[in-house]
Amino acid sequence: MSVLRHVLACTATALVLAGCGISTGSDVIRGDRAAAEQREEAARERLAAEQQRRSSLPSRPDGSAEVSVSGEQSLLKRAVEALQSRNSSMSYGVRVQPADSGFEDLCAGRIDLLQTSRPISRDELARCRANGLSVGSPVTIGFTTAIVVTRNRVDLGGDCMTVAGLQQLLRRGSTIRNWQDVGFADKPFGAMTLPLSSGVMQTIGRVVFDKPIGEFLASDLRGDLRTVDGESRIGSYVSGDDLVALLDRRVAAYRTSYAQRRRSEFAATRRRLVNEASRRVVAQIGRENRARSRRKEAVRDPEGLRRRNAQRVAAAQRSANRVADRQERVAVARAARQFRNQNLAETLAPGRLGIVSYPYYEAHADMLRPLEVDPRDGRGRDSEAPNCRFPSQATINAQSYPLARGVYVYGDDRRLTSVAARTLIAYVLDENATLVQRDELTPLSTASANRVRRRLRIAVPDPPSGDRGTTTTTTTPAQPSSPPSSGVPGIGAAP
Structure with missing residues (x-):
């Protein structure tokens, strides 16, 4: 009997709730289905509106592209000029304007490619999407690095x-x-x-x-x-270099002052060397004269002998002077070299x-x-x-070095794969090492460039015959276990 009363009570409760406007389970399911259908309809309407807005954007042939850059010597502009100088069948228009204007034109469909060094903002990305444009990840063509x-x-x-x-x-x-x-x-x-x-x-x-x-x-x-x-x-x-040049001037001045300070000492050494040389020659002449006397050999030309003996003494004196000059130069050079070495560490410190x-x-x-x-x-x-x-x-290419920024090319995914866009970007990749020199950029590695090629369906060139089957490894110096400690927060200090 209690079970029957419980069933009747539950039935009565359900009828009361339905009568008060409270949904039952089936009503909830029908409501969810209606809400889902409304969302789907809204999504279809948005997609249709985006497609309509996209269809209303300016259109260009597959072999034509409009390019926006921020400077007259921007890399992409120079690449366009190089292609056109080769009588390329592609047609390019280039406008020079700030990046903000470039993104505005990109989202409005007025340009196809935008070179910039800053990422697209959320608002700019939303405007592009609202116009049915798919501006995804940019193409990196180099890196600005400090x-x-x-x-x-x-x-x-x-x-x-x-x-x-x-x-x-x-x-x-x-x-x-x-x-x-x-x-x-x-x-x-x-x-x-x-x-x-x-x-x-x-x-x-x-x-x-x-x-x-x-x-x-x-x-x-x-x-x-x-x-x-x-x-x-x-x-x-x-x-x-300026400090080394200054040191060289100091060394020259020191050389002069050192020579002056040692002038009397050098003069005394010179006199000693000259006198010793003279005495040696005179002593030799004396021995020769005594030998002739013992042999009782007459001197046929006394005046000529005296001239020759005087010349021998003068030659010995000149030789002694040369020795003194050489010793003085060596002493001055040694002193100057010592002075430079003593001050070089301070100069380079x-x-x-x-x-x-x-x-x-x-x-x-x-x-x-x-x-x-x-x-x-x-x-x-x-x-x-x-x-x-x-x-x-x-x-830098792995974007793990902190002081580096990419140089990007933005564009709608469909326009990035146009013939004109791929021709231009292929040229930038092929000539990357040369093009980036003008802007002092770090070029793309071969692996990075090839990733861009594969993304845009550009042919990847075969490696040189000598490089087939080889792998190039870049070695990075060992990192210190921890930076030096510091009393200034954030400067070489451990956390």
Whole structure:
């Protein structure tokens, strides 16, 4: 009986709930299905709208492409000019404008390819997608890299600095004047860089100071930072060529003063050598005269004998003077050499720092020594273990070296595979090592270039016959177990 009452109660409850407008299980299922259908319909409408907007965008033939670059000498513009000079059947238009305008034109379909050194923003990506464009991962065509260098074979007392440490060294108001302030050796600190407009320094601004490209200003840097045009001047500064030249002038002055101080001593030595030479010749002449006397040999030409004897004495004196000259030169040169050696270490000791591109460092690795860079930047990652990165083409292409930015080509995925786009990018990849030199960029490795080729369905060239079946390995110097300790947070300090 209790069971029957329970069933009747449950049935009554269900009827009451239905009568009050509360959905039962079947109603819930029908509601979910309706909501799903509405979402699907909304998605179809959005897709149709995007396709309509895409179809309304400007269209171009497969053999034509519009290109946007930020400068008259940009790599992609020079590549277009080189292709056109070869009477290429492709047609290209190039417009020079800021990256912001380039992305606006890209999302509006007015251009096909955009060279830029900054990633696309979320808003820009959303605008492109709203127009039915698929702007995915960019094509990397090179790297802008900043290498922090010191003089080779000069021990600064450390090999690695964090990104946060570099900011402490370079920032406005920095009180660091000696490398020991950052836990390195007791050497005075000085630095020289390229102008802020250079890609090298914009990389420092972006990575070290977290400044957008173009917004890194002189007011962000310490006032005693020297800025020059031309990396060769930075190389000379870091190598201390001016200090070596100054030392050479000091050595020349020391040579003169040393010779003057020793003048009386040298003169006394000269007189002694000359007198000894004269006495030896006169003594020899005396022995010859006595021998003739014993032989009772008459001198037929006494005057001639006297002249010859006088000439012998003069020749001996000249020889003694030459010996004295040689001894004086040797003594002065030895003293000057000792003076130079004693002062050379002090001359090369100053810890001068320079910031150059990777190609310049690579070409002058015999005189420049790079600091390794730890990516810790003091913005939430300081708990990570030290991870010093040595600059090399391998670490730069792998994008593991912190002070490197890619140079990108953005485009809609469908337009990137057009004949015109692939022809241009294939040329950039084939001539990459030559093209990047003008902009002091780090070129793509063979593996990186081939990945781009495969992505865009560009033929991958066969390796040279001598390289078939071989593997090239890049060796990176061993990393230190930990950076030197420091009293300044973020500079070579363990977390």
